[in-house]
Amino acid sequence: MKKFRFIRHDEKAMELPINIVVMLVVGMVALATLISIMPTPTKDMSVFVESTALNGGNSVKGNSIIVSASTAENPFAVTAVVKITDSDGNPVRNANVILRGLGGAASNTTDANGVTFLTTPENARVRLDPNQNEGTMDLKIVADGFYDYEKKDAVMIIKTR
Known part of the structure; x- marks a missing residue:
């Protein structure tokens, strides 16, 4: 008759938990190394909508566009000039900027001065609904x-009567 051996008396049975602990520690060190080399955001941006314009016309300082009731019924182009700096006032280069809302959208990247010109293209024009007196676009x-x-x-768009 064969005698049963208990695990506590078996030397090989203790190797498995030790191997699991070692693999867990090595895995955590590898994960911590990967996380530490990932770049993290470090700064906040200051963003200014310097001017806006309607249908490529004269730009007006600020972030508001006033449109007539007849213009608001048809899709129209919106242009915005946006300046981006860091907290020290230095320009932020190559930032991706997206302006969207009211059925329109525009995107561009900033230049060496941290400035970008956004204009809604022909296929993504802005419009206000007939009963809508104002609307906004998000940045x-x-x-x-x-x-x-x-x-x-x-950017705020206001319809006059």
Whole structure:
């Protein structure tokens, strides 16, 4: 008759938990190394909508566009000039900027001065509904080394009577 051996008396049975612990520690060190080499956002951005324009016309300082009732019924182009700087006032280069809302959208990247010109293209024009007297467009900016920036109601469009 064969005698049963208990695990506590078996030397090989203790190797499995030790191997699991060693693999877990090595895996955690590898994961910590990977996380430490990933670049993290370090700065906030300052964003200014310097001017806006309607249908490529004269730009007006600020973030508001006033349209007549007849213009608002048809799709129209919106142009915005946006300047982006870091907290020290230095320009943020190559930031991706998106302006969207009211059925329209525009995107561009900033130049060496941290400035971008956004104009809604022919196939993505803005419009106000017949019973809508005002509307807004949102701004989203993504740049390497900075926290993402999102501003609701960045550009306001107001219909006159």
